[in-house]
Amino acid sequence: MNGQILYQHVARIGLAASNPHRLRALNLLAQSEKSVDVLADLLGLSLAATSAHLKVLRSACLVDSRKEGRNVFYRLADESVGSLLLSLRRTGERLLPEIREVVRDYHEDRDAMSQLIGEELLDRVRSGAVTLIDLRPDMEYRAGHFPGARSVPVDQLEQFIGSAGKRKPIVAYCRGPYCVAALEGVTRLREAKLNATRLEWGVLEWREAGLPLERENAA
Amino acid sequence: MNGQILYQHVARIGLAASNPHRLRALNLLAQSEKSVDVLADLLGLSLAATSAHLKVLRSACLVDSRKEGRNVFYRLADESVGSLLLSLRRTGERLLPEIREVVRDYHEDRDAMSQLIGEELLDRVRSGAVTLIDLRPDMEYRAGHFPGARSVPVDQLEQFIGSAGKRKPIVAYCRGPYCVAALEGVTRLREAKLNATRLEWGVLEWREAGLPLERENAA
DNA sequence: CAAATAATCAAATGATCGCTTGATTATTTG
DNA sequence: CAAATAATCAAGCGATCATTTGATTATTTG
Numbered sequence: 001m002n003g004q005i006l007y008q009h010v011a012r013i014g015l016a017a018s019n020p021h022r023l024r025a026l027n028l029l030a031q032s033e034k035s036v037d038v039l040a041d042l043l044g045l046s047l048a049a050t051s052a053h054l055k056v057l058r059s060a061c062l063v064d065s066r067k068e069g070r071n072v073f074y075r076l077a078d079e080s081v082g083s084l085l086l087s088l089r090r091t092g093e094r095l096l097p098e099i100r101e102v103v104r105d106y107h108e109d110r111d112a113m114s115q116l117i118g119e120e121l122l123d124r125v126r127s128g129a130v131t132l133i134d135l136r137p138d139m140e141y142r143a144g145h146f147p148g149a150r151s152v153p154v155d156q157l158e159q160f161i162g163s164a165g166k167r168k169p170i171v172a173y174c175r176g177p178y179c180v181a182a183l184e185g186v187t188r189l190r191e192a193k194l195n196a197t198r199l200e201w202g203v204l205e206w207r208e209a210g211l212p213l214e215r216e217n218a219a
Numbered sequence: 220m221n222g223q224i225l226y227q228h229v230a231r232i233g234l235a236a237s238n239p240h241r242l243r244a245l246n247l248l249a250q251s252e253k254s255v256d257v258l259a260d261l262l263g264l265s266l267a268a269t270s271a272h273l274k275v276l277r278s279a280c281l282v283d284s285r286k287e288g289r290n291v292f293y294r295l296a297d298e299s300v301g302s303l304l305l306s307l308r309r310t311g312e313r314l315l316p317e318i319r320e321v322v323r324d325y326h327e328d329r330d331a332m333s334q335l336i337g338e339e340l341l342d343r344v345r346s347g348a349v350t351l352i353d354l355r356p357d358m359e360y361r362a363g364h365f366p367g368a369r370s371v372p373v374d375q376l377e378q379f380i381g382s383a384g385k386r387k388p389i390v391a392y393c394r395g396p397y398c399v400a401a402l403e404g405v406t407r408l409r410e411a412k413l414n415a416t417r418l419e420w421g422v423l424e425w426r427e428a429g430l431p432l433e434r435e436n437a438a
Numbered sequence: 439c440a441a442a443t444a445a446t447c448a449a450a451t452g453a454t455c456g457c458t459t460g461a462t463t464a465t466t467t468g
Numbered sequence: 469c470a471a472a473t474a475a476t477c478a479a480g481c482g483a484t485c486a487t488t489t490g491a492t493t494a495t496t497t498g
Binding site: 004006010012015016019021022027060061077080081083087089090091092097102179 | 222223224225226227228229230231232233234235236237238239240241242243246279280281296297299300302303306307308309310311313314315316317318321397398399
Binding site: 036037067 | 445
């Protein structure tokens with residue numbers, strides 16, 4: 001029980017979390033498993049660089065992988081990895097002035113609907129008072145989404161806009177608080193005169209709050 | 220709300236957590252504030268090296284400092300820093316085989332008393348059925364300790380042994396699960412034929428479990 | 439079997455990390 | 469005020485990190 005050595009191992013996890021690309025990768029993998037080239041594309045890195053980052057994450061045992069055909073799919077080793085990421089993010093939001101500032105600026109122009117989370121939101125979705133849409137790619141939606149949410153990947157947003165009523169409130173969510181896609185989606189919905197707001201939460205926040213997720217049964 | 224940039228800031232926290240000496244420093248500071256030279260001594264590092272580590276921790280806003288005379292006392296910026304450390308430690312215990320192994324080996328020779336934690340332990344301490352001793356330095360005891368615990372710094376252990384009854388169960392705790400002092404203390408107590416067991420928890424685990432701490436009012 | 443694709447590996451390079459040594463700045467104490 | 473102490477800073481070093489480039493290994497597909 002030598003603390004010296006044990007903290008050396010814990011530091012491997014800190015090391016894995018010491019690079020922004022790796023943190024983004026963890027957040028992406030928290031949505032659903034992904035192949036290296038998809039991840040490289042999403043991160044804006046070369047295949048080799050992405051592979052190297054994943055190697056670091058695996059050496060910290062934060063991710064696992066599975067080979068299928070010529071793809072290697074990476075996934076979080078455990079739900080606890082998502083909790084750790086959340087813990088890091090929240091510590092940052094609480095302590096780092098640069099993040100506090102951005103979060104505060106963002107919150108200034110939010111409205112009542114975006115504060116509607118958890119059970120209360122679920123109730124309104126169930127009763128049909130609110131339309132909840134998931135802006136992530138279909139694969140991520142299928143891997144786990146908020147109950148009652150409808151999948152509207154960004155490339156299908158125009159279709160959705162055409163079919164939606166102007167009145168009924170729409171709540172959109174994406175990959176979590178730092179994800180820009182939801183913001184952009186809401187902007188487009190509002191430009192189409194729809195009553196849309198953004199929900200900051202992603203599946204990590206949702207699960208951590210003890211709320212249930214729905215999963216599409218894979219074929 | 221650019222994720223790219225926000226994760227860069229979160230990564231500063233990961234970087235702070237990527238070094239075993241800094242993690243140990245955080246755990247020590249979680250017990251009580253400390254001056255740089257005391258910390259350097261406890262960590263086994265030079266003053267300059269310790270100062271540099273503290274600079275990294277401060278640049279991640281994990282610690283604050285206060286100058287008193289010619290000493291600079293560092294403390295955790297926030298209780299949430301303790302939670303983060305706990306989160307890292309627990310992720311490691313869950314995912315890293317090297318830590319799992321050590322923890323498992325340790326648990327093999329534990330006995331029933333060491334599993335006695337939380338309210339149940341408090342009840343027995345209150346009723347006088349168990350003696351709870353805090354093996355940390357007096358300053359750390361005064362900064363916050365388990366309710367009903369008696370301060371027995373390691374250098375006063377012999378005195379305590381002389382005054383203690385052979386029968387009544389003794390539970391000893393220290394700076395947390397990776398702290399060796401509690402182990403050594405229990406060994407010495409047992410060599411003196413006392414009925415002693417080690418409690419793995421430290422104040423971080425205790426507080427995270429929602430249990431109260433007692434604090435000595437500073438003079 | 440040859441060509442194409444996904445991923446890893448290996449080598450090289452510039453940047454950063456962790457520490458030491460010695461100088462510098464406050465602060466206290468004789 | 470001079471000497472001592474606590475802490476930081478600055479320069480220098482070897483080690484590690486993040487990336488690129490090009491080669492290598494599987495795997496699929498024509």
